[in-house]
Amino acid sequence: MILARDQLMILPVLLPAMTAAFLVLALRHHLRRQRIVSIAATGLLVVLAAILFAQAADGTIRAYRLGDWPAPFGITLVLDRLSATMLLLTAVLALGVVLYAAGGVDGRGRHFHPLLQFQLMGINGAFLTGDVFNLFVFFEVMLIASYGLMLHGGGPVRLKAGFQYVAINLLASTVFLVAVGLIYAVTGTLSMADLAVKVPQVAAADAALLKTGALLLFLVFATKAALVPLHWWLPATYAGTSAPAAAMFMIMTKVGAYAIVRVYGLVFGADAGPLALAAAPFVLPAALATLVVGTVGLLGSRTLRDLSAFAVIASMGTLLIALGLFDAAGFAAGFYYLVHSTLAGGALFLVAGLVQEGRGAASDRLVPAPQMGAETLIGGLFFLAAIALVGLPPLSGFLGKVMILQAAQASSWWPFIWALILAASLVMTFGFARAGSVLFWASGPTTGERPPPPAAGLAAVVLLLALTVGWTLAAGPAMEALEATARQALDRAAYVGAVLGPDVRLAGGN
Template sequence: MNMSFADMMMRLFNDHLAVLPVLLPGLTAVLMLLIGDRPAEQCLPRLRRIALISVGLGLLFALKLAMEADDGVLRVYRVGDWPAPFGIVLVVDRLSALMLLLTQAVALPVLVYASGGWDSHGRHFHALFQFQLMGLNGAFVTGDLFNLFVFFEVLLIASYVLLLHGQGKERFRVGLQYVAINLAASALFLIGVALIYATVGTLNMADLAQRVPQVQGDEALLLKAAALILLVVFGVKAALLPLYLWLPATYAAASAPVAALFAVMTKVGVYSILRVHGVIFGHDAGAAALTVQPWLLPLALGTSALAVLGALAAHTLPRLVAYLTVASVGTILAALGLFTAPAWSAALYYMAHSTLVIAALFLLVELVAAQRGDAGERLEPGAPVAQPALLGLLMLLAAASAAGLPPLPGFIGKLMVLQASSGHEAQAWVWTVVLAVGFLTLIGLARAGSVLFWSVRPELAGSGTSAGASPRLLLATVSLIVAGVFMSAMAGPLKRYTDAAAEQLGDRRAYVEAVLGSEGVQTTRPYVFPRTPATEGAHP
């Protein structure tokens, strides 16, 4: 049967859609390197157009994948058509599609913001930005632990240079610490992966899901050791106590658009903990089941508590937002540490919200700081801002959502976490920490707002800049805040999606069949979430 060219292209597009979120930014970055960036006044406009088109297409691809995943279909892409578990495999389920969509939804406004001038402060910004997206997207769709390590390294190498973009003594200082810590974590990652491979003979996630439950005896101890090592690795990436100390200084020193993009980077660690420790080493994983459960919840609650105290003590706006990033990660990981489907659903919803609002805050605080004259980003009285009504309203919306005030999505996400913890033995601790952190976050942001917009020095009026008046910068910042508000308006459908994503994670057999085929499935017990009084009957 003859097929038109358009039909052939559409079929080709559908067949390779799963790899496009990785392939597109990679090819875009290579193209940009070939174009070069000297002289900047000639190359930058072209690079900006190419970058925006690429990220815009990436957003459309991620949206299509999310819509397809909502039907419960797992899209599997076998690179080179090698069968799993021998070849490289990419898998897009509801969780992966959500993370892809979140990454692109943050990347597009951040890139618009950076194109307002930040991209001209150093060389190859746009190429590095694309390599960062390649690493992020690859980490979310890979179905193999070793390739998860590979994509970690891709995004980290790009982040090393992006952190130093614009240069400066402080960036070089924290950059050295950032590189050293992540190199050590990468070495531990390889050790953990090697232990797993030595024990079960595979690194394919689907294959691991059915082989790990069969391991017993001394080999199970090796698996537990590997699981704990990987928790340390992912804890460094996600900024889990006591491994978060590198993050506040690093994110505070980075340029605003880079720090905003880095808000997604911590979620790679969160995603990895959920995918590896929640599924592979989760319930019904045999002797290695729930290896990290005794550690994850208390460490997550401690992360939130200490981070919010750091936010209260912060003396600069970027450092305040950096600590709020850590506090939000603690809340997400606390929900994951409950190891129930409703808690995982709450974690996914809150993760999407917190990523958007943190990215918006990093952009917003720079706009405010640019209008405060010599005071800049320091939390001390300075010149009155040129746009107090607009910037004040944006700060109010972002702060209210970050603190968890109704009816914004921060409130909905935290309410979901509290409901999911009902009946759990740690319910009192979860409620106490989540509510206290929300209250202290509100105090910290209210203090910052009063200094920025009320404790001003009128005699310094006009000493700042009009950077906030730029439509490009405002559009990027407002779009992230509006996206967060949109999550509140669409809370019902989004919750149904995250509920389905959490339940899908528990369906090991469907995942294994999609990746390995029915002939590759071994007989294993079904993966069943435990029921608590609060969740009994909540899911069919």
């Protein structure tokens, strides 16, 4: 059967789901074959995501109704510029992760590749769904798979961090269900397009209850995005798991940021009547605090993995400063920085894995140790990842921060935003410089033979860093596309028309 053009968007969910099932049922005892199938399926996912990205580039929002049930009664998947961008970014990151894992990390426990594919199914579904309840369902698929990936390989440190991770996400899932129940009780729908129509029309007597549901939902998304004070689970989780799992988790925090953009830009946006910009007063202050906490934690880190985890928190603070502006300029700058931070952060975690393996008993602790194999090469990769994440020129981190600073000029918060972003960049420079000097410049003579790092691991890091450099070189056309993406993300009428039909009329204009 040949899929129609709009039906292709179901494949980013089906492909990893079927791959995961095949790996478990047919290849559970054949790791080498699992690697081949997983790499091939992930490469195919990259191609598929690129095709969908090219489709979305014409500006048309496409809706696919499963079972041909009309919205808002059936399950609807929606492909626009933003969701297509996130699909392609996820697939590229996953390809780097699966290449790194094939170097030997996947053999330290069971079912790494099936778990990774199931996680891809949940992540892709979250980016494509047009329904808040199905967003919850895909969140749960993504999180259940991440529990297994987080614990892959075992060990007491990983088990402790895993318990905290599971506990906080179970609590967040409970809050998610309560929020969904409140929203449905008031509006009678959970379709995002239908909510965009009905939220501005909610009676004044029901507005307080609906706002409660909206703010509870924001708490869930803020937890996923590691916003202060809901960030405390992230350092132990990301630093406690394996390098490829931590690199893959880079996209999970972005799912939280994406959900904030999608729900609070579309459903509770500027034209939502009494519920307009319901979460906006909280995003910017929390994002600024997140940037501060991440920067301070980075400066005090004692291992490279801890440093990488706090760098993620700092980067999420920077990202959500841009998204918290809730305008087209802020969204466009934020989307550029989102792609950059995902690629550079994933590369840093993979470098941390190479350092951990290469330094023997010293692991990735920031203490002097004998030289590791291929230290100069790994040091060079660390240097590139560091200057990208800190935001030093000429890489995309610098360009992204400049764009965010420019976008923030229209906000009354701009003095705080400028001061904290610039100060945080300076402090992060010191933190990374300290780590690099200890790991690579203070090395002693080698006490024995140091094996070279696995070629697959190096290839994965080079891939992600090369894409970071490419993202820098393509900044001009990328920003043109992302500005169109930002305008489309704020266009309620276009989204509602694509899902519910062109005859549906909106209250409050666009």
